[in-house]
Amino acid sequence: LRQTFLHREREVPVAVSIECLDAQGPPPLLDAARMHGQLMGSAMYTIGCAAWFADWVQDMRKHAPVNAFHLPSEEQHRRVGGDPNIRIWLGLWELAPDEALVIEAKPPRCDYWNFQLGNVWAESLDYQFRRVHINSGQAKLEPDGSFQLVVAHRDPGHPNWIDTAGHDHGTMCVRWVRADSHPEPRCRVVELSEPGKGWT
Numbered sequence: 001l002r003q004t005f006l007h008r009e010r011e012v013p014v015a016v017s018i019e020c021l022d023a024q025g026p027p028p029l030l031d032a033a034r035m036h037g038q039l040m041g042s043a044m045y046t047i048g049c050a051a052w053f054a055d056w057v058q059d060m061r062k063h064a065p066v067n068a069f070h071l072p073s074e075e076q077h078r079r080v081g082g083d084p085n086i087r088i089w090l091g092l093w094e095l096a097p098d099e100a101l102v103i104e105a106k107p108p109r110c111d112y113w114n115f116q117l118g119n120v121w122a123e124s125l126d127y128q129f130r131r132v133h134i135n136s137g138q139a140k141l142e143p144d145g146s147f148q149l150v151v152a153h154r155d156p157g158h159p160n161w162i163d164t165a166g167h168d169h170g171t172m173c174v175r176w177v178r179a180d181s182h183p184e185p186r187c188r189v190v191e192l193s194e195p196g197k198g199w200t
Contacts, residue, residue: 004112004177006137053121056080057092057171066092067101068187069174086175087182093117094169097153098193103174104186106146110179112136115149117162118171125165132165156192 005011063070069089078084093101107113114135117125125132139147140159150158151172164170174185 006112006135050121053123057120057122060090060092060171064091066094066169067189069172069185071182071184085178087179088176089174089182089185091172091187092169093151093172095151095153095164095189096168098191100150100152100156100190100192102188102190103149103151104146105174105183106144107136108176108179108181108183110136110176112177113175113179115162115174115185116172117151117164117167118173119167120170122171122173125163125167125170130163130165131161132163134160134162152192154192 001014001016003014060070063072069091071087071089074084074087077086077088082088095101103115112135114133116133119125127133134149139149141147147160148158149160149162150156151162151164153164153166153168155161155163176182
């Protein structure tokens with residue numbers, strides 16, 4: 001299950017319970033003869049998941065340079081289990097200590113959009129304690145309705161700063177949900193020490 005929040009601090013997470021309706025009494029006792037295979041199956045599942053995501057992220061290098069996005073086809077998105085109501089721009093990012101990645105786009109008409117930083121397995125960075133994502137309910141927009149995000153290792157004083165949470169590279173994505181178009185986010189790397197910082 002995935003729940004989308006506009007304002008996590010004000011919204012209540014969904015409460016979910018799972019119940020087996022056709023259970024007949026307690027589960028059977030553990031079978032020592034089957035334990036080896038069951039444990040190996042669990043280990044192989046974990047290894048397989050890590051390898052699948054690592055391969056997926058490495059494949060991103062074929063579609064766009066670092067610090068830029070590409071838009072997978074709808075078929076590619078479907079094959080990896082993507083929601084057909086979402087189009088997602090994917091990319092890899094890498095920043096030196098004094099660099100910032102400026103991302104700009106004008107959102108389409110849509111139900112929701114967000115930007116998120118991830119690690120090398122495309123897992124979200126620490127969203128509980130760090131601002132590693134931003135969405136359509138949180139971002140400060142420009143007068144024309146566009147947004148400008150600044151990814152950096154330290155707070156540069158920008159209202160849409162995204163924290164790298166101690167990482168110097170990883171994955172990134174922009175999601176448009178039930179959108180009427182899918183504009184490409186533009187990216188550029190600037191020096192944090194530059195006069196004017198390269199952003200508005």
